[in-house]
Amino acid sequence: MKRRHFLAAAGVAALVPFHAMAAEFVEYEPGVIEAALNDGKTVFVDYSATWCGTCKRQERVINALRSADPTYDSAMTFVKVDWDTYKTHEVAVFRDIPRRSTLIVLRGEEELGRVVAGTSESQIKALMDKGL
Incomplete structure (x- = not known):
């Protein structure tokens, strides 16, 4: 990247309010979901693949x-x-995840909702709202 482009990009990033930038996802490793649930947190899980167009849209x-x-x-x-x-690990098998591009919201022992291959903003927002 040319220096001038880098400085311009850095300047624009500095102008964007911190709250306007979404936080990153936690990358799954065994135990991460259970630990968050045991801490009383609501967990939004995105089963995705890097090559999946539907996953990228979601x-x-x-x-x-x-x-x-x-x-x-x-x-x-x-x-x-x-x-x-x-895909064959208990994180997918235990919750009966049928495919990539599946989104679920969990709280405690309960699944609050699920979207499979849906990409509409209203559908995903409705799922996310269940976690509030």
């Missing part, structure tokens, strides 16, 4: 909603499960 919608409303980040822990790595 991620853009999720990030836009998180940027628009910081309440989501204070109310939930967002976890991304790599489908290629964990």
Whole structure:
């Protein structure tokens, strides 16, 4: 990247309010979801693959909603499960996850909702709102 472009990008990033930038997802590793649930947190789980177009669209919608409303980040822990790595692991099998591009919201022992392959903002927002 040329220095002038880097400085311009850094200047623009500095002007964006911190709350307008969505927090990152926690990358799944065994025990991460259970630990958050045991701490009393609500967990939004995104089962996705890096090559999946539907997953990329879902991620853009999720990030836009998180940027628009910081309440989501204070109310939930967002976890991304790599489908290629964990599709036959208990994190997917135990919850009967049918495919990549599945989104679920968990609280305690309960699944509050699920979206499978849905990409509409209203559908994903409704799921995220269940976690509030």
